[in-house]
Amino acid sequence: MADGGKAAQEATTIEKSPLVRFEAVTKRFGSIVAVEALSLDIGHDEFFALLGPSGCGKTTLLRMLAGFELPTEGRILLDDEDIVPVPPHRRPVNMMFQSYALFPHLTVAGNIGFGLRQENVARAEIADRVAEMLALVRLPGFDGRRIDQLSGGQRQRVALARSLIKRPRVLLLDEPLAALDKKLRAETQFELVELQRKLGTTFVIVTHDQEESMIVADRIAVMDGGRLMQIAPPAEIYERPNSRWVAGFIGEATMIAGRLGTDGSIESVLGRMRVAGTGKARPGDTVWLALRPEKIGMAAERPKEDFNAVTGTVSEIGYRGEMSIYKVLLSDRSVMKVAITNVTARGGTPFSLHDLVWLSWPPEAGVVLTE
Amino acid sequence: MVLLPYLWLVCLFLAPFVIVLKISLSQTTLAQPPYSPVFDLSAGWAGLVEFGRQLSLDSFGLLFTDLIYLLSYLKSLQVAAISTIILLLIGYPFAYGIARAPRGWQPPLVMAVVLPFWTSFLIRVYAWINILQRDGLLNDVLMRLHIVDAPVSWLSSDTAIYIGVVYSYLPFMVLPLYAALEKMDETLLEAAADLGCPRWKTFWLVVVPLSLPGAAAGALLCFIPIVGEFVIPDLLGGSETLMIGQILWSEFFANRDWPVASAIAVTLLVLLLVPMLSYERLQQRSLEGGR
Numbered sequence: 240m241a242d243g244g245k246a247a248q249e250a251t252t253i254e255k256s257p258l259v260r261f262e263a264v265t266k267r268f269g270s271i272v273a274v275e276a277l278s279l280d281i282g283h284d285e286f287f288a289l290l291g292p293s294g295c296g297k298t299t300l301l302r303m304l305a306g307f308e309l310p311t312e313g314r315i316l317l318d319d320e321d322i323v324p325v326p327p328h329r330r331p332v333n334m335m336f337q338s339y340a341l342f343p344h345l346t347v348a349g350n351i352g353f354g355l356r357q358e359n360v361a362r363a364e365i366a367d368r369v370a371e372m373l374a375l376v377r378l379p380g381f382d383g384r385r386i387d388q389l390s391g392g393q394r395q396r397v398a399l400a401r402s403l404i405k406r407p408r409v410l411l412l413d414e415p416l417a418a419l420d421k422k423l424r425a426e427t428q429f430e431l432v433e434l435q436r437k438l439g440t441t442f443v444i445v446t447h448d449q450e451e452s453m454i455v456a457d458r459i460a461v462m463d464g465g466r467l468m469q470i471a472p473p474a475e476i477y478e479r480p481n482s483r484w485v486a487g488f489i490g491e492a493t494m495i496a497g498r499l500g501t502d503g504s505i506e507s508v509l510g511r512m513r514v515a516g517t518g519k520a521r522p523g524d525t526v527w528l529a530l531r532p533e534k535i536g537m538a539a540e541r542p543k544e545d546f547n548a549v550t551g552t553v554s555e556i557g558y559r560g561e562m563s564i565y566k567v568l569l570s571d572r573s574v575m576k577v578a579i580t581n582v583t584a585r586g587g588t589p590f591s592l593h594d595l596v597w598l599s600w601p602p603e604a605g606v607v608l609t610e
Numbered sequence: 611m612v613l614l615p616y617l618w619l620v621c622l623f624l625a626p627f628v629i630v631l632k633i634s635l636s637q638t639t640l641a642q643p644p645y646s647p648v649f650d651l652s653a654g655w656a657g658l659v660e661f662g663r664q665l666s667l668d669s670f671g672l673l674f675t676d677l678i679y680l681l682s683y684l685k686s687l688q689v690a691a692i693s694t695i696i697l698l699l700i701g702y703p704f705a706y707g708i709a710r711a712p713r714g715w716q717p718p719l720v721m722a723v724v725l726p727f728w729t730s731f732l733i734r735v736y737a738w739i740n741i742l743q744r745d746g747l748l749n750d751v752l753m754r755l756h757i758v759d760a761p762v763s764w765l766s767s768d769t770a771i772y773i774g775v776v777y778s779y780l781p782f783m784v785l786p787l788y789a790a791l792e793k794m795d796e797t798l799l800e801a802a803a804d805l806g807c808p809r810w811k812t813f814w815l816v817v818v819p820l821s822l823p824g825a826a827a828g829a830l831l832c833f834i835p836i837v838g839e840f841v842i843p844d845l846l847g848g849s850e851t852l853m854i855g856q857i858l859w860s861e862f863f864a865n866r867d868w869p870v871a872s873a874i875a876v877t878l879l880v881l882l883l884v885p886m887l888s889y890e891r892l893q894q895r896s897l898e899g900g901r
Contacts, residue, residue, distance in 0.1 A: 327800070328804070333805065334804045338797055340798050342798060342816060344816075354806055402804075
């Protein structure tokens with residue numbers, strides 16, 4: 240994740256031939272446009288996330304890759320070959336369903352081996368590979384169990400094993416962890432990453448959970464309303480979102496509207512804001528400075544610098560254990576969110592409600608957005 | 611409160627059964643009621659002993675010695691078995707079609723299956739007489755299409771019984787099958803396709819196994835009452851081999867032999883106990899499975 244794929248940073252496309260390529264794909268259901276003229280590439284060995292609010296078209300995109308939906312327009316290439324005419328049962332991709340879709344009339348082994356039986360693989364080999372898969376998902380000895388005897392977490396593993404046993408070119412994961420409780424979900428996220436590294440298979444995950452997508456994925460495609468909003472590695476999406484919408488969807492951000500001056504600083508109702516870079520914005524443009532809550536400092540006294548400092552009163556405190564979220568009401572009646580790590584074990588928070596506080600941040604803390 | 615259901619069971623099922631069982635152990639007489647002994651408490655303990663002594667298994671003995679009863683039982687089982695198989699073959703595509711229809715279409719389609727119940731069963735069977743008779747609709751159509759040259763006599767035959775039974779019991783087959791198919795998770799079919807299973811094979815590997823409880827429920831729901839069916843064979847069937855329901859009717863009303871009629875009924879009940887209990891168990895299991 241850290242190296243960030245320098246070549247991929249800018250681009251929606253990768254230079255060398257991608258494994259999967261969506262080419263101007265549009266999907267309409269009646270008059271509803273689920274996916275609109277969308278193009279994107281997914282590379283070999285990549286853990287790729289499709290992220291967005293519900294109804295953004297991410298699941299439709301995944302289902303088109305699996306073959307359950309056909310694009311209204313456009314092509315979908317797998318290894319440079321158009322797979323749109325290929326029916327789902329002949330595509331070398333497998334899907335793990337959100338509901339797991341395990342066959343209730345078959346045992347664990349029957350479920351996992353189902354895909355291989357369709358290819359008339361010899362019984363002995365099926366048994367071997369089922370055992371291998373059970374070991375991989377850490378459920379050894381579960382072969383004979385009935386599906387209704389399994390816990391939610393165990394079902395999730397069986398579903399994963401079933402979708403991996405045919406060694407697909409691409410593994411599609413449709414909200415694979417949504418049904419798990421929070422703690423199990425967090426553990427399983429890391430396991431998924433480990434599994435993907437070990438197998439080297441391309442994973443495409445659909446999720447609405449931005450935290451999950453950042454933990455597991457090499458690159459994230461953020462979608463809204465059937466369109467691609469931004470496609471980049473997690474850190475870039477978080478630190479350098481390309482729009483107010485993305486900045487607001489991934490994590491939290493306070494936006495300060497202003498006008499870019501000729502000296503590269505922003506003039507706003509809250510004063511002069513110094514920034515490290517202005518991106519695509521040109522002097523005179525209306526811009527927004529996006530600030531993440533954890534990058535803002537809070538103090539009782541006025542800071543020495545006369546820029547990037549605003550004052551206000553604490554209007555709300557959300558104690559979250561490891562940190563506290565403060566909502567600070569500023570002079571222009573806008574609210575700025577600040578996250579302060581709770582470094583002592585005293586409990587409580589260093590600032591109280593209605594306290595007069597000063598907020599400040601270094602020039603490199605914010606991102607200048609033009610849209 | 612807990613006892614209330616049992617009270618119902620005793621009043622509506624157990625008490626009538628005990629009476630029928632008692633009559634089956636009696637002898638026919640030319641009297642009112644046409645059997646003896648009659649249960650009478652006024653004679654005291656001695657009367658009760660005498661009552662017990664007069665009971666006999668003669669009627670049951672008759673059932674096993676006279677071939678006509680045995681043949682009728684076999685005939686009934688045969689009609690029920692063959693009809694149930696035909697019902698499964700016809701009912702399955704019906705139920706599958708409804709279950710796979712668009713959501714909004716399903717209630718009217720189910721309604722259409724149930725709609726015949728709004729007309730008297732007897733009238734519907736009479737309508738079949740009309741259709742099947744020599745100058746009826748069926749022969750008319752067949753001759754116009756030049757499939758047959760002369761009218762075929764459909765009535766008074768086993769074919770007519772099968773047509774009548776299958777027609778009358780179709781809703782009892784379709785509804786449980788529909789219920790089983792309708793609640794099946796569609797993503798299971800997608801999962802099968804995803805794992806390399808073509809559509810036709812998915813039907814056999816996933817749809818059929820998952821609808822088996824519905825099919826079994828439908829089959830038992832049809833088989834059990836068809837064995838005792840009286841009206842359909844009486845109106846549409848011939849007179850060579852009678853179904854057990856017809857024999858029972860004639861013993862009771864024509865021969866006024868209540869004990870033999872009751873013995874037939876009791877034997878039929880014992881015969882049907884096996885499929886009935888298996889139906890019960892099936893219901894039980896699907897209830898537990900649903901939890």
